[in-house]
Amino acid sequence: MPETGNKEIFNRTEAGSARLGIIGVVVAGGCVLALGFWLSRHNSQRAPPEQAKNAPQVSIPAETFSGADENLPQEVPNEKVAVNAGPRAPVVVSRSRPADSGPAVVARPEPSPVTRDLVNRISNLDQNSIPRTGEQVNAWKQNLQQLVQQGSAAVPAIREFLEKNVDLGFGTEASQALGYGSARYAMFDALAQIGGPEATQAMLDTLQTVADPREIAMLARNLERLSPDAHTPEILEATRQALAMAGEGKLGETDVGPLFELLYKYGGAGIATELEQGATRWRYYSAIALAQLPDGAGVPSLIRMVQDPAGGPVKNVPALEMLAQSATQSADAGAALLDLVRNNKIPGRLWPYLTAALSGDRVQYRDSSFDSPPMDSLNGLKTFHIAAGNQNFYSVPAPSLTAEAINQQIRLIDGLLGATSDPSAVQTLQTARNSLVRRLQ
Secondary structure, X not given: OOOOOOEEOOOOEOOOOOOOOOOOOOOOHHHHHHHHHHHHHHOOOOOOOOOOOOOOOOOOOHHHHOOOXXXXXXXXXXXXXXXXXXXXXXXXXXXXOOOOOOOOOOOOOOOOHHHHHHHHHHOOOOHHHOOOOHHHHHHHHHHHHHHHHOHHHHHHHHHHHHHOOEEOEOHHHXXXXXXXXXXXXXXXXXXXXXXXXXXXXXXXHHHOOOXXXXXXXXXXXXXXXXXOOOOHHHHHHHHHHHHHHHHXXXXXXXXXXXXXXXXXXXXXXXXXXXXXXXXXOOHHHHHHHHHHOHHHOOHHHHHHHHHOOOOHHHXXXXXXXXXXXXXXXXXXXXXXXXXXXXXXXXXXXHHHHHHHHHOOEEEEEOOOOOOOOOHHHOOOOEEEEEOOOOEEEEEEEOOOOOHHHHHHHHHHHHHHHOOOOOXXXXXXXXXXHXXXXXXXX
């Protein structure tokens, strides 16, 4: 990925995933052509998730794959996944400060020459200044440490840099060495390490104007760490404003996954309706967030989304997958899934997409700003990209499933097996069961 130099930005990370798939329809005659086009847009599927090794494979009719649908995930080779690294995008977009945010701060202290020099050394917006050698990396880290050691005296210089709304992405290799993807990310962490009222206010002021979803999530995480539950209204307001901008097309192809992550982490059970409304544009992101809400608060929304006739089989797949994932944690989700199976409401071509969820896999946003483990450390990782809404996520076998939890999942599958004779359903359910049995062993 080429690196850019001095870039003005609205604080967004490049979404590196490319759109995959070619819509192909064999047609003959005008009527057949029209029908073929409709089918390719509405009924075509992604390749089914990779089945567990040594497990029965689900056979999918060839006509299912008459094309690719931008609403369905395309699996991305794991070696191509690069998260939170690389150059920043050269676009300037910022949010307006809310009218009721209080009077503007006046007579701010000027940065001292020492702190301004340290900030300049850390955030020199020149590609040639990016530390590459071991000596350069150590010098950069020492400058950052010295800046933090200045305490609250360093805040004016950091604020001055952040208000310029500029940044420099360090690239993958340098990011790994430095521990930060960009100069702004380093400044956010410096404020969190400094702490205190001055640093907290600087983060709150930045939160009120920043538009990049990942930066909003990073600031929210740092504020929560310093003052738990104290700034939830400000976090949710920033999240909603940025998501509204994305819905209006003002953020380009920015990955808004961090915003949905913030909604379910800070919105509580009452955010379900709002998340359901977000499914209009981001069906997977909304469904993933709904499945994460406490006490099954998102399950009623998932059930409505699955049953929505306007969505159709393809657009209802995200909610169906998350309903299957929630089936052992929520009695309502389990009952709804059993009802769908008993009444043959799941088309045969959709069953392969439920294999991972029924096998105990869990889904997570790929561009997470919270305490997620490094993706390259996860066994059984599968990463996915959806062209519609630039949605990116991964699935991985839940690492902490107890024997009782696995047996509970097996009992769920046995109940579903007893409720259907559909060959596709039986094959998928048996594949998931075999995978769970191997985990027990």
